[in-house]
Amino acid sequence: MGLLSRRRPPPPVPSGLAGMEFPRPLGAGAKQSGEPWRLPDEPAISGIAADAVRVGALTVRAASLVGPGHRCAEPAQHRQDAYRLGRDPAKRYLLVAVADGMSDSSRSHLGANVAVTALIGRLRADLGSGVPLDGPAVFLDAARQMSGMAVQHKATENDVRAAALAVVVPVEPAADGRRRIWLAWIADPGAWVRVDAGWTRLAGSDKHGLDRDVLTEFLPFHPDRTQTAELTLEKGAVLALATDGIGDVLADGAAPWFAERWAAPPHIASFVADVGYDARGRLDDRTAVVIWCDR
Numbered sequence: 001m002g003l004l005s006r007r008r009p010p011p012p013v014p015s016g017l018a019g020m021e022f023p024r025p026l027g028a029g030a031k032q033s034g035e036p037w038r039l040p041d042e043p044a045i046s047g048i049a050a051d052a053v054r055v056g057a058l059t060v061r062a063a064s065l066v067g068p069g070h071r072c073a074e075p076a077q078h079r080q081d082a083y084r085l086g087r088d089p090a091k092r093y094l095l096v097a098v099a100d101g102m103s104d105s106s107r108s109h110l111g112a113n114v115a116v117t118a119l120i121g122r123l124r125a126d127l128g129s130g131v132p133l134d135g136p137a138v139f140l141d142a143a144r145q146m147s148g149m150a151v152q153h154k155a156t157e158n159d160v161r162a163a164a165l166a167v168v169v170p171v172e173p174a175a176d177g178r179r180r181i182w183l184a185w186i187a188d189p190g191a192w193v194r195v196d197a198g199w200t201r202l203a204g205s206d207k208h209g210l211d212r213d214v215l216t217e218f219l220p221f222h223p224d225r226t227q228t229a230e231l232t233l234e235k236g237a238v239l240a241l242a243t244d245g246i247g248d249v250l251a252d253g254a255a256p257w258f259a260e261r262w263a264a265p266p267h268i269a270s271f272v273a274d275v276g277y278d279a280r281g282r283l284d285d286r287t288a289v290v291i292w293c294d295r
Contacts, residue, residue: 035068035072036072037066037071037072037076038071038072038073038074038075038076039075039076040075040076040077040078041075044076044078044079045078045079045109045113046079047065047066047071047079048063048064048065048066048079048272049062049063049064049079049082049083050062050063050064050268050271050272051063051085051268052265052267052268052271053085055087055094055171056091056094056171056172057171057172057173057293057294058094058169058171058291058292058293059265059291059292059295060085060094060289060290060291060292061262061265061266061268061271061288061289061290062083062085062287062288062289062290063268063271063272063275063276063287063288064079064081064082064083064275064285064286064287065079065081065272065275065276065285065286065287066078066079066080066081066285067245067282067283067284067285067286068278068282068283069283069284070103070283070285077103078109079109079285080100080101080102080103080108080109080112080162080285081098081099081100081101081112081243081245081285081286081287082098082099082101082109082112082113082115082116082287083096083097083098083099083116083241083287083289084096084097084116084117084119084120085120085289086120086123086124087124087171088123088124088127088128089124089127089128090127090128091171092127092170092171092172093127093168093169093170093171094168094169094170094171094291095120095123095124095127095166095167095168095169096166096167096169096241096289096291097115097116097117097119097120097123097164097165097166097167098116098164098165098189098241098242098243098287098289099111099112099113099115099116099162099163099164099165099189099219099243100112100162100163100164100187100188100189100243100244100245100285100287101160101161101162102161102162102163102215102218103284105158105159105160105161105162106155106159107150107153107155107159107160108159108160108161108162110149110153110160111146111149111150111159111160111161111162111219111220112162112164114142114145114146114149114160115142115145115146115162115164115219116164117145118141118142118145118146119138119139119141119142119164119166120166121141122137122138122141122142123138123166123168126138127168133168133182133184133228135166135184135226135227135228136223136224136226136228138166138184138226139164139166139184139186139219139223139226140223140224142164142219142220142223143219143220143221143223144220146160146162146219146220147160147220150220157220157221160220161218161219161220161221162218162219163185163186163187163188163189163215163218163219163243164185164186164187164189164219165183165184165185165186165189165190165191165203165204165241166183166184166185167181167182167183167184167191167239167241168181168182168183169181169233169239169291173235173293173294176235177234177235177236177294178232178233178234178235179232179233179237179293180230180231180232180233181230181231181232181233181239182228182229182230183202183203183228183229183230183231184226184227184228184229185203185204185205185226185227186217186218186219186222186223186225186226186227187204187205187215187217187218188204188205188206188215188243188244188247189204189241189242189243189244189247190202190203190204190241190242190244190247191203191204191239191240191241192239192240192241192242192247192250193233193237193238193239193240194237194238194239194240194259194262194263195259196259197255197256197259197260198255198256198259199240199250199255199258199259201247201250201251202229202231202239203227203229203231204247206251233293235293235294236293236294236295237293238262238263238290238291238292238293239290239291239293240258240262240288240289240290240291241288241289241290241291242286242287242288242289243284243285243286243287243288244284245282245284245285245286245287246258246275246286246287246288248282248284249277249279249282254277258274261274262274262290264292264295265290265292265295271290274288275287275288
């Protein structure tokens with residue numbers, strides 16, 4: 001439908017890394033850090049979700065936190081980010097989906113959760129039946145389920161908009177130690193690989209222009225604009241899948257800090273604290289799923 005959407009209102013102070021509390025993952029960089037978390041008016045999904053798992057030769061840490069801009073208001077807003085982890089029926093692949101609900105969409109938290117569940121379900125089904133993976137078809141299935149959920153909640157498709165990313169990673173490497181991964185995404189949730197003292201983006205739309213938070217493609221409206229890629233991970237690679245609450249700071253100068261923190265799999269409590277970093281002007285929800293290969 002060609003809708004333009006502003007994901008969230010402009011931050012109260014200029015963006016960037018001024019005031020970011022490094023190396024402390026949770027410091028006094030933002031005014032909201034000292035304020036209590038509040039509740040939405042209606043029953044809410046949890047403000048924090050986290051997992052620490054081992055899948056074959058892969059070690060995974062995942063966390064999703066409601067951002068300061070949502071949790072400290074009265075009433076608070078729901079956590080609009082979501083992620084899901086899964087495996088194919090033969091347990092040969094790790095499946096990951098992350099989604100970022102759009103802040104000007106009243107039920108985007110529901111849309112994001114339906115999207116990641118639908119993406120994992122469709123990937124499981126296709127891998128289990130031997131169907132070649134088709135990014136637009138996988139995302140179309142998620143879009144249909146989001147639209148159906150909107151009807152059930154007496155809402156519109158415009159109320160459940162979200163950006164999303166899905167990734168398929170072989171559990172075991174090939175004979176040369178590498179892994180061929182499959183990725184599909186719409187809008188700016190990104191995939192990053194760790195390099196030396198930083199990160200290189202593999203997938204996800206770059207932000208640019210005067211208003212970097214305006215999106216022109218998202219679910220459930222634009223599954224046909226889904227982008228796909230197949231890429232090779234080297235032996236021992238570290239792959240990070242993240243919404244823009246993490247991706248923006250990786251792109252804006254925090255990459256070395258996260259590269260050091262995530263050089264090896266941390267304790268899940270430490271990982272949650274990292275994802276919950278505190279910085280002035282960084283108020284969005286944040287989600288990261290990090291995969292360490294052969295550690």
